[in-house]
Amino acid sequence: MTGPDGKPVTGFAVDQTQRMHFYAIRSDLTGFQHIHPAMAADGTWSAGLASLSPGSWRMFASFTPDSGAGKGRDFVLSRTVTVPGQAAKMTLPAAAGSTQADGYTVTVKGKLMAGIAHPLTVSVFKDGKPVxxxxxxxxxxxxxxxxxxxxxxxAHLHPTTKVDGNHGGPYLSFHAELPTAGNWRLFLQFRTGGMLHTAALTLRVG
Known part of the structure; x- marks a missing residue:
């Protein structure tokens, strides 16, 4: 990664324990990966992605330089790549207030309007009981x-729930401001018993 002067950028601020967040999202929003690359001394980043299904994917790198002209500014850079093969046409699931992931029921509450900040509440239950x-x-x-x-x-929705040991839940609060009306695909990642879970649902923004 190079800065405005054409030189490699090697100073980055830490955001949620990482200096870079990297996302791979299928263009139809039916595939998702979130990983954290490692930077070499020369400013080159590398990370291992799980295999991607054939089709068009958008790659995002989210970071904040800790030096130079962009110091303190949040950047998100992206580009589209094509994974070769026979791409299956996938339909985005309809907007819904809850979804299932690894036996957990994740529910999202909050009526969002484009360009306006709103609180968003997420709840996590399992077998009908609060997690x-x-x-x-x-x-x-x-x-x-x-x-x-x-x-x-x-868009990254910022959490407002304070962390206090290994007993979070069942309700989590977020500060949400989505700039455009329409369908948004939300990906919520949470950890229990040392295992990371990813829940996805479609949210309609007016």
Whole structure:
């Protein structure tokens, strides 16, 4: 990665325990990966992605330089790549208030309007009972990202629930401000028993 002067950037601020967050999102929003690359001394980043299904994917790198002209500014850079092979046409699931992931039921409450900040509440239950043993993940109890249908615009929804040991949940609060109306695909990542879970649902923004 190079800065405005054409030289490699090697100084980055830490955001939620990481200097870079990297996302791979299928263009139809039906595939998702979130990883944390490692930087070499020359400013080159590398990380291992799990295999991607054939089709068009958008790659996002989210970071904050800790020096130079961009110091303190949050950047999100992206590009589209094509994974060769026979791409299956996938339909985005309809907007819904809850979803299932690894036996957990994740529910999202909050009526969002484009360009306006709103509180968003997420609850995590299992077998009808509230989950209260969420473990910290990236200095929070859940990491929440959103991608807009059609152009795959990216948004990171910031958590407001304070972390206090391995007993988070069942309710988590987020500060949400999505800039564009339409369908957004939300990906919530949370940890229990040392295992990371990813729940996805479609949210309609008016």
């Amino acid at each position: 209260t043993d969420l473990q910290p993940y990236l200095d929070t109890y859940a990491h929440l990202t959103a991608f807009h249908e059609g152009d795959a615009a990216f």
